Amino acid sequence: MxxxxxxxxxxxxxxxxxxxxxxxxxxxxxxxxxxxxxxxxxxxxxxxxxxxxxxxxxxxxxxxxxxxxxxxxxxxxAGELGFFPPYSWWPLWCAAALAVVTFGIAVQAWWLFIIAIVLGAVALSGWIFEYYRGEYAH
The missing domain is CATH 1.10.287 (Helix Hairpins)
Incomplete structure (x- = not known):
């Protein structure tokens, strides 16, 4: 380093x-x-x-x-360099939720902001816990 x-x-x-x-x-x-x-x-x-x-x-x-x-x-x-995760759709949904949160604040549509926060929390939870379920669980 x-x-x-x-x-x-x-x-x-x-x-x-x-x-x-x-x-x-x-x-x-x-x-x-x-x-x-x-x-x-x-x-x-x-x-x-x-x-x-x-x-x-x-x-x-x-x-x-x-x-x-x-x-x-x-x-x-030579040798193992580390863990590299496979493809994931969760970053896309987190980014989309953040974009809608920002849009909701910009146009002062608080109902849209609240819905996006809830969907963002679901997307972030999915991204965090994606290695505990399914094909890539460990």
């Missing part, structure tokens, strides 16, 4: 330099100016710094992966 940490570190340093430059160039310090871009850059800087610190913290405490070692060979990375 060392290379991932370096990527976020370089991005954080870049954003630390760019954020104040953007603030000065757009005159965000003056009254009536738009703060949206500066706020977005500052929040992005904080997000990349958080990921940099997290990945750097864990990279020092874990064993080196084959891709992190200079003397590693291709065979060192």
């Amino acid at each position: 060392k290379i991932e940490s370096w990527i976020f570190g370089v991005t954080t340093v870049f954003l630390v330099l760019v954020s104040p430059a953007y603030w000065f160039i757009t005159d965000a310090g003056e009254s009536g100016a738009d703060w949206t871009g500066t706020s977005a850059l500052v929040m992005t800087t904080l997000l990349t710094a958080m990921l940099w610190l997290y990945l750097g913290f864990h990279a020092r405490r874990m064993d080196a992966r084959p891709e992190d070692r200079e003397d590693a060979e291709v065979a060192d990375g």
Whole structure:
């Protein structure tokens, strides 16, 4: 995870330099100016710094992966890589419910919002518990 940490570190340093430059160039310090871009850059800087610190913290405490070692060979990375779930329809229904929730709020149709929340809870429960029933149960 060392290379991932370096990527976020370089991005954080870049954003630390760019954020104040953007603030000065757009005159965000003056009254009536738009703060949206500066706020977005500052929040992005904080997000990349958080990921940099997290990945750097864990990279020092874990064993080196084959891709992190200079003397590693291709065979060192062989074997099971993890669990990859099969296809699922539940993410589609969760996204559709979220879209209807957002639409219900936008048009102030509270009855539609409530129905979408209920259907979204059902879809989210189905997605969470899909590996406890059916063909892929374990």
